[in-house]
Amino acid sequence: xxxxxxxxxxxxxxxxxxxxxSSRGEAxxxxxxxxxxxxxHASAERDAxxxxxxxxxxxxxxxxxxxxxxxxxxxxxxxxxxxRIEATLRDALDWTHSANALPPAGAAAAPVxxxxxxxxxxxxxxxxxxARYIRGLAHVxxxxxxxxxxxxxxxxxMDSEKHARLLQFVHERLTARAREATD
Numbered sequence: 405x406x407x408x409x410x411x412x413x414x415x416x417x418x419x420x421x422x423x424x425x426s427s428r429g430e431a432x433x434x435x436x437x438x439x440x441x442x443x444x445h446a447s448a449e450r451d452a453x454x455x456x457x458x459x460x461x462x463x464x465x466x467x468x469x470x471x472x473x474x475x476x477x478x479x480x481x482x483x484x485x486x487x488r489i490e491a492t493l494r495d496a497l498d499w500t501h502s503a504n505a506l507p508p509a510g511a512a513a514a515p516v517x518x519x520x521x522x523x524x525x526x527x528x529x530x531x532x533x534x535a536r537y538i539r540g541l542a543h544v545x546x547x548x549x550x551x552x553x554x555x556x557x558x559x560x561x562m563d564s565e566k567h568a569r570l571l572q573f574v575h576e577r578l579t580a581r582a583r584e585a586t587d
Contacts (some may be wrong), residue, residue: 439493444488453479467552474559515585521578528571535564 430437453476460472491505502507542557 524575531568535561
């Protein structure tokens with residue numbers, strides 16, 4: 405396809421951009437470009453997984469081994485998500501439907517109520533409040549046990565912030581679906 409200066413064409417089925425500039429490489433923001441970027445990142449991450457495990461084992465230190473295991477578990481989950489994103493992007497390009505792809509955005513079956521969205525809003529606030537509280541504990545714990553409890557509490561606070569962000573996405577989706585149900 406040609407370069408379109410007004411912006412990429414959007415596939416009405418997937419919602420992904422479909423315009424590319426094949427003569428100069430894939431245009432940034434297209435499905436092809438994003439797929440290549442995700443594939444490169446997944447490949448680099450695959451190499452890092454082995455290093456995390458090797459460092460944890462070679463250190464001979466149970467604290468380092470535990471921290472490396474925590475990182476490895478997160479990275480393995482991230483790698484699995486990257487593979488699902490890859491499958492989704494490839495499906496968009498090949499007009500296929502892989503079992504390991506992300507669920508399609510239009511897959512919601514039943515209408516929802518505003519109450520469900522409100523319940524998620526409460527969870528968002530609980531996650532944010534929890535993150536602030538845990539971060540405060542982490543600050544107090546800095547001098548205990550070489551700072552390990554502090555680092556772990558800080559990690560948990562970041563996870564709570566991540567959960568709040570994911571719940572924000574859920575809230576927005578539920579709110580839109582509730583609006584559709586009343587229209």
